[in-house]
Amino acid sequence: MTPPSVAVFMASLFELPTKASIRLLDAGAGQGALTAAFIERAQDKAQIAATAFEFDDQILPELRAKLTALRKRTNANCEMVEGDFIEEATNRICLGKGARYTHAILNPPYKKISNDSKHRALLRAVGLETVNLYTGFVGLALELLEPGGELVAIIPRSFCNGPYYQPFRRFILRRAALRHIHLFDSRNKAFKDDGVLQENIILKMVSGGQQGSVTVSTSRDDSFADYEEKHHAFARIVFPDDKDQFIHIPTGDDEQLLERASFGHSLADLGLAVSTGPVVDFRMREDLRADPEAGTVPLLYPGHFNASGLQWPKAGFKKSNAIRDTVATRKWLYPNGFYAVVRRFSSKEERRRIVANVIDPARLPASLIGIENHLNVFHAKRQPISEDLAHGLSAYLNATAVDTYFRRFNGHTQVNATDLRAMRYPSRDALIALGQWTKTRASVSQDEIDERVNCL
Numbered sequence: 001m002t003p004p005s006v007a008v009f010m011a012s013l014f015e016l017p018t019k020a021s022i023r024l025l026d027a028g029a030g031q032g033a034l035t036a037a038f039i040e041r042a043q044d045k046a047q048i049a050a051t052a053f054e055f056d057d058q059i060l061p062e063l064r065a066k067l068t069a070l071r072k073r074t075n076a077n078c079e080m081v082e083g084d085f086i087e088e089a090t091n092r093i094c095l096g097k098g099a100r101y102t103h104a105i106l107n108p109p110y111k112k113i114s115n116d117s118k119h120r121a122l123l124r125a126v127g128l129e130t131v132n133l134y135t136g137f138v139g140l141a142l143e144l145l146e147p148g149g150e151l152v153a154i155i156p157r158s159f160c161n162g163p164y165y166q167p168f169r170r171f172i173l174r175r176a177a178l179r180h181i182h183l184f185d186s187r188n189k190a191f192k193d194d195g196v197l198q199e200n201i202i203l204k205m206v207s208g209g210q211q212g213s214v215t216v217s218t219s220r221d222d223s224f225a226d227y228e229e230k231h232h233a234f235a236r237i238v239f240p241d242d243k244d245q246f247i248h249i250p251t252g253d254d255e256q257l258l259e260r261a262s263f264g265h266s267l268a269d270l271g272l273a274v275s276t277g278p279v280v281d282f283r284m285r286e287d288l289r290a291d292p293e294a295g296t297v298p299l300l301y302p303g304h305f306n307a308s309g310l311q312w313p314k315a316g317f318k319k320s321n322a323i324r325d326t327v328a329t330r331k332w333l334y335p336n337g338f339y340a341v342v343r344r345f346s347s348k349e350e351r352r353r354i355v356a357n358v359i360d361p362a363r364l365p366a367s368l369i370g371i372e373n374h375l376n377v378f379h380a381k382r383q384p385i386s387e388d389l390a391h392g393l394s395a396y397l398n399a400t401a402v403d404t405y406f407r408r409f410n411g412h413t414q415v416n417a418t419d420l421r422a423m424r425y426p427s428r429d430a431l432i433a434l435g436q437w438t439k440t441r442a443s444v445s446q447d448e449i450d451e452r453v454n455c456l
């Protein structure tokens, strides 16, 4: 349930018309905290008719009591709709009937929706292809707004990047202007799903609005004690040439470094690609071996890398050090050679989300290698890259500015190949020079990497 201070902050983000009537939507109303905060703020400004949707029988009595109390205490007209918001909203949209709203405030449920579920089919019927209830709620609430209507929602950040939410990003950005994003800049406000840490944001959008600059605010927690805000051109939030429409949330200063033209190269410009390590261990259990033996090749997990580089084989390793080289497994193997790799999962304690290393073929006595699924690998058409490029790429990816830039569009601890594809890179020559510099050093500190990258 939304804490009172967050509900009050959300309510404060709306523009309120003077002497007009407001029709408020609260979808997934719970105990009515958001409707109450809105009415408290707006009651003196306009006549309010609020509609609260909720389907949980256990919560409905509390919601009913809250709405009754609000009706008595204020001049607002509060209605409760008992039932499934997705069903009701998609019906209204498909039939073109039912109330439309001037304002929507929501903290929607977070739940994956499977491809064959009723909710997925209903959302599809209104042109919204999405994988989670929270994006379904936001998309439908936007559809139920009048032109100029405003929506404020507190939702996880996961929709801002990644391929699954691309249709949702297109859906909302086609229909509405993005006005304000608030980021809780605190890990303890994040919640965990599938082992992935999620950050929450508050989003304000205006249906059919003219897209102008976007306010990005931050606070460490829901006391808003250290609230700060900045205004950014929309082109810094959604890049004009980005067909995936990632939503960036700029919060730091050093991330601007990567906006320089010298970092304007894509992986394709560099002649490189990045893929998820193809060996999924639980699907290939029979081919895995604890230690190397005849007929096997090295298998690399994140655990094979530490600050001093690649350690293989690892004695007493909990995972496997080797995979059988067979006709069946060969299609999953890479030729041995230099590659840069990035771990797909970091823990919240780690300072950086992006942790890169180099695969050094001299440490692997084989012509083929297996790269496990918890690593992303940079390669050239599944072939090795040059030693200097692998070292340069790894050093670059470990720079603080790269990590900060990455956090603009990725709010969780998972680093996927699509995210690395969306990054900006320096030129191939600059990366090679960086790689040559790192090779002359026994070890390189974070400060030294940062200084080098800042001068590219």
Ligand SMILES: C[S@@+](CC[C@H](N)C(=O)[O-])C[C@H]1O[C@@H](n2cnc3c(N)ncnc32)[C@H](O)[C@@H]1O
Residues within 6 Å of the ligand: 001, 002, 027, 028, 029, 030, 031, 032, 033, 034, 053, 054, 055, 056, 059, 083, 084, 085, 086, 106, 107, 108, 109, 110
């Ligand atoms: C995260 S809670 C937020 C509650 C409240 N809006 C608040 O901010 O405190 C989401 C609410 O949505 C309700 N909900 C989940 N699925 C729903 C559905 N399909 N239709 C209507 N309500 C739903 C849940 O019962 C829950 O009360």
